[in-house]
Amino acid sequence: MIRRLRLFGVEIGAVLASVLIFWIPLYFVFVNAMKDKRGASLRSMSWPTSNHLWSNIKEVIQARDHMLIRAFVNSTTLTLLSIAILLLVCAMAGFVMQRRSDRVTPWIGFFVLAGLIIPPAIVPTIWVLDNLHLFKTMLGLIMVEVALGFPFGVLLYRGFMGAIPREIDEAAVVDGCGGFRLFFQIIFPLLKPVNATIIVTSSVAIFNDFTNPLYFFPGSDNATVQLTLYNFMNQFVSQYNLLYTNILLITLPPLVLFIFFNKKIVAGITAGAVKG
Amino acid sequence: MVKPSLGKSGKIVSVLSCVLLFASLLAGCGGSNNNDKASPSESASPSVSASSSASESPSETESSKPQDKVTISLLVDNSQDAVNVAKALVDAFQAKNPNITVETETRPAGSEGDNFVKTRLSTGDMNDVFFYNAGSLMQALNPEQNILDVSNEPWQSEVIDSFKQTVSFGGKLYGAPTNSSMGGGWFYNKKIYADLGLTVPTTWAELMANNKKIKDAGITAIIGTYKESWTSQLIMLADYYNVQAEAPNFAADYTANKAKYATTYAALRSFEKLEETVGYMNKDYLAANLDSGIKMLAEGKGAHYPMLTFIIPTIVQNNPESIDDIGFFAQPGDSPDKNGITVWMPPAAYIYKNSQHVEEAKKFLAFIASPEGMAEVGKVAKPTGPYVIKGAPIPDDVPQVVKDMLPYFDSGKTAPALEYVSPIKGPSLEQITVEVGSGKRKAADAAALYDKDVEKQAQQLGLAGW
């Protein structure tokens, strides 16, 4: 009984701490997004005297010829296409890497591990992209995101693939399945939990990515939502209300994704990362 | 059960492969030399010739059919002022030239913008016209290769010489001024001056005496806004008039690696002056930004703000009631008879050398560099100092703080800031001045460190003599 009471006390403490540590910054952004310029410049937590959220949203969206809308389109395209390619190439690579073992596989494993560790060489990458005429193009940025997301993704798939019994492959091969049919018709559908994990973690990472667009996708037509926020940081230096409104708007998509996939994140990581 | 990621044998292999990878990396770097050497030059030359030949043919067809609608593109930085100025110029220009449309694009400001412009030029897709700094930043763009020579345009005769000097490279002129000049020096609050019975200082010692009195009266003597670290450079940069007055050849010697900050007394003074201001700033000077600095100045919460005069329009807009309380003086030197102002030149408009619409772009520049163009600019951006186009007067209704600058100009006591007369400006200056201004580094040490930073810049630019 006492133990249960103590646990209950700890739990209450934890909930209070979560409010203090995690909700207050969010609440702070939210109330200041509702204030006018003068109100927000006070940096206070108080509830706004009048609600300016809608006019702020309107102003943020209209700024710079609706740059934010273009940025949303760009970021969405970038995220969707990158994820689609990433899922496919990582699953395929993870499949072979887990199933095969010969003299070459440790090398492949090593190069993948190296990709997790080595910081990307930025200017040479720009140079390579430029020579391929991919610098400052959506395709080029997608390739960068795929290349940099590949090591993590493939490790998750390789780990998860280990939990899929080889007997399935054997039965399929006995039935006359080739490698590609085996993979696409039988294995790939079994990968749903880890797909969900990669969709959530990588899409958030790509949608929120700041460094790569900063380097590889410059230009105001090319803006992504993070670059837009970064530019607004200079431009709205005296208008914190607009800055916070912008933050609020660009936090919504990951939030929605999170609400949908919340439970699957843990499930997918259980299956993949730890066994990896 | 949970398994380790690599089996034991796998681990040995991975250690081996690690070693092998390094070996192959080293071998790869030696072996790839020749290929690398060939490919960039190959890829660069066809693209240049392709675009230059492409640029000739359309302009011919355009001159034969002048009625055709032509669209040229313009690149400006994304600060509100720059966007407003560009819009005013474009609107007025289009009204005069209905067959030319100008599309404006924005880029980041500051050093990110520098990089943006350089990348655009090096990848060969710069806009037809772009607004960019004059002086060393422009010289770093490799003007001969990237920017169209406009030395022989008729409007050049309208431009004052001290501006021309800042857009010239190898004896040719490359740009047209887009705005008024601005001064760098000390804003002060006249009310506080009147209350404490202070007078405008003409020597550095007088200024420091004023600072002390203000501090003793319990008022912030100097506004510091180091959150935006570039603002920390002001005292050091605005001292250049005094450097030039004491050491007239400093700019040339410094560019030629013959004079150093640490060993030239007048130049070292610039750092020392900054060091002397330690302790006089507002408590939150490391967290305050330019905007809050302007606010403090306007609201009388600080007596002095060393800054560029480009902030005047912001004060007029945000605190119109207090603009008349604010005055301006040049950063004083050590002797009262050598008291002049350091001047920042406006950004210039440049034409991209491989532009396909050179004629239209030239027309646009001619419009900008005319009294008429400057009048349009003046409508949206109050002048922050005299214009550098002859015959473009500053209007009478400008606030007194702008007029405070006129005596220096009228008596010829002006010097362009060092960054306009020498291509070298060390990229770490703002970090160094933050350290000096916050008492973390001594002036002499800072000057020596800055000399090293400058050396790096000069070497990377490939300047002779470094």
Place this chain on the structure above:
Amino acid sequence: MTKVWKRTYTYYFLFPAAIIYLIIFILPTFMSFFFSMTRWTLQDWTYIGFDNFKTFFQESSLNIGFKNTFVYAVVTCGFKVVFGLLLGVFLTSKIRTKNYLRSVVFFPTLVSTIAVGIAFSTLMHPTEGLINTTLASLGISGPDWLGDTRFALLSVAFVDVWKGVGFATVIYIAGIMSIPEEYYEALQIDGGNSWRKFWNIILPLSRPATNAVIILAFIGGLRSFDILWPMTRGGPGFATDVIASIIYKQYQAGFYGLATAGNVILFLFVSALAFPLSLYLNRREVDL
């Protein structure tokens, strides 16, 4: 392996990934060794040998940069391991608000780094920020979190932990949940308390999770740039410069060869720390 299996698990599956990875990641990495020895404008280059490395090592902030990078990585990694483990244990125990707390802890992971940077810079303002106004109302005068050179790096590290602890926690939750029930049952028969449960079962058996968190957080910390840059830009002065921010500053200044040399140095620095660490952790895992 038999022929059938070689044909089934054909390396063609690797092709798409390999092409992208080789061209966009491996090739530039190799090229960086060459370009780090040039003065380079992207259009053309001059070979200058090791001059860039000499210059980079003379960079006044480089010593601070190495130290900061290391301190930052150790501090963020350490806190993520400790908090991640404690939260992981707590959030797998029998509590009512489990789902709520898991979501809340994970949420910051989803928010953009710049947004987090902007919000915390405001909260950490020395006179008007919420943190110091709250402290002031308790009679404590808080320091200038981002302006004081003694605190600035740790303040940024704190924000990094705030944002990244959710991910560590999820890995720990997954690790703890994969511990088979039999162990707990055996302990109950022996009559162990919850402390022994933590010390004898959870801690050793969640080691793979610990390893994953250490590796990811440590490497992430060594390469970290995107929280630090919007918050301090390496300042005040050079006080919070890390290697990645020094590289970015060279890049901004247009010193592409020099920036690439910095990249190579970062590459060697990270490799020298991360590869041995990863081998060490894996060996420990096997010994168990």
